[in-house]
Amino acid sequence: MIIYHHAKFLTVNEQNDIFEQLWVQNGRIVYIGPAKEIPADATTVDLQGAYVTPGLIDIHAHVGTWAEVTEEINDANEYSEPFTPLMHALDSVDIRHFSFQHALEGGVTTVQTGPGSANVIGGIWSILKTAGPTLDSRVLVERSGLKGALGENPKNVFGNQYKRKPMTRMAIAQLLRDGFQRANQLQPLEQDEQIKHNTELRPFIEVLRGDMPLRLHCHRADDIMTAIRIAKEFDVQLHLEHCTEGHLIIDAVKNSGFHATLGPYMLTPSKYETRNSTPAIAAMFKEHQIPFAIMTDHPFVPIQYLKYCATEAIRYGLDHDTALKSITINAAKLVQLDHRIGSLEEGKDADFVVWSHPIFETEAKVLQTYVNGQKYYEAE
Template sequence: MIIIKNGKILTMADKTYEKGDILIDGKIIKKIGEDITAPEDAKVIDAEGMWIIPGIVDPHCHIGMFEDGMSFEGSDGNEATDPVTPELRAIDAVNPDDNSFREAREHGVTTVVTGPGSANVIGGQFAALKTYGRRIEEMILKEPLAVKVAFGENPKRVYSGQNKAPSTRMATAAILRQALIKAQEYKAKLEKGKKDPDKMPERDLEMEILVKVLNKELPLKAHAHRADDILTALRIAKEFDVNITLDHCTEGHLIADYLLEENAKVIVGPLLSSREKIELKNLSFKAPAILSKAGVKVAMMTDHPVIPVQYLPVCASIAVREGMDEMEALKSITINAAEITGISDRVGSLEVGKDADIAIFTGNPLDIRSKTEYVFIDGNLVFKRQ
């Protein structure tokens, strides 16, 4: 057992201990409170004067798929040869040896939601991974987690260059609809096949994963920057009665009232970047504050490698400078990120029974001068500052 003592604990579960303790038993949190009596054989870490938060969660990135310091050889995030590729799995492309995983955990990022890029209308399957492990099987928290879809400029640009659809937003929406209709038909055949084995269709990897979307076992993870693209994503999700998260959501703050009305799940970012595309003209660090003050639950992401994953707390810090409540900013990179991506049963807050993913900082995590002193993943000490 390990006991962390005397630190300021921000549980992200609406409870803060000015001077509290956390008891870790194996991979999980066994107890949180004040003046916990440590078992005789427990390793003691004195966190006097330090801040303790849940391991940080990046809800949308491409870590391990666009490898640090590499070009084509390490670029495995976009299979830009077919606009519909739901069968692709992130875990078959992620390299656990990507240096970015080490940098992530050294800065307190313990969980990453990573997957395909946005070249395709349907890009493939995202996965939630811990940032420590020698092989992908040791890192998986949840897989598959979601199915990536993309609206706006990226699919248009990629496929108009190949003289094939989509070259317009109309075609992007139509291609997504057609794929979901095909999945509906495949689902109906499966139902018939259960009653009559002779009618069971041949296995189809594309359709199998989209049937999980139709069954609400997996959400769509929608790349959408512009307000009209965000609303198109919501429109299609409602048409097919599927779950969806709105990722990037760059102009979401311009339609915050609509997002609140739709009870939208919003993941904002990357914000610490340039306006390199037309659809980013309204990029603003004020967006998280506007959305959260409107009542929309907000998470923030890096889109790594667009912003290196270790700078997620920096993004949250700037959002506070631009008007976001400090606790809401911390939630946006912990519990909100976990809830929106469907992994809050294990990560995102410090609660009894959850994974012992813990980041201990020398001061306020949103003060860029603060450093990580200790980082735990699944109860293992994976980083200690020398």
């Protein structure tokens, strides 16, 4: 038993409680609450007045798959064809990549990572802890979503560079529909066979059955509407990735019932479809009660700057509590892992970050990062 004390523990639970002690055993939180008598056989850690939050969560990144920010050096995009549903994050992730160390330096303990957005259908994402001895030991969800992309990315890669389909948004939509249409035509036993043999229809069947969501990269308002339209057409769960112009059609997004991962913000518009990007969208989504998380899209904003992405949303009107939740418990809820991560509560994984100051203050520095109760980072 290890007991951490002399700190302010921000639980990020439903009541936003702030407590004085955190007890950890076998990688789990066994007590968090007011200070009480410490057992004689416990190990104590005096945090000397620091501030402690849950480990941060980025549910849209390419950690471990993208060597650098350049398109030429990465294992995230399979450029050979626009339709690659069998690509899988776990076949690409390098757990020794420096981005995992950067994540720990920034207090990020969980990431959703996988194929990028060059392809109309890019492949399968996974959710991982940012520390642990092996890849298998880090995996929280092996198949967390089928990643696809609308808009300029697949058009530019395949239409403009390779002079092949898709050259238009019409072709992108047709390619996206194709997998679902073919999967829908199969009888249940035929679908089972497709899953058993891991054919290219397997991911579409899993999405149709509700085993994982469709995760679509969409910036422009019309692309967001196309994503919603296709998801409704096949009655599948959709997660809007970026949703950059969602504030321009905010009622339609709310009425869709789908949720979004917003960002990244700290970039100049790299293409025409991101010209209306604004950190103010987070406050607008909060006002309209649309569930959202905030992302880095690492490496486009480095993973260690996740808290700054939330801070930028605060500068544009988002309240502090929701900003913290957007990179902790709300992110966990959107990937259905809030029973394990996202807040400091009894029974949950002991993923937490020790800060020198309150997290959104300018001086705030990560002092220590813990994953499953083990300290993996300590500032010099």
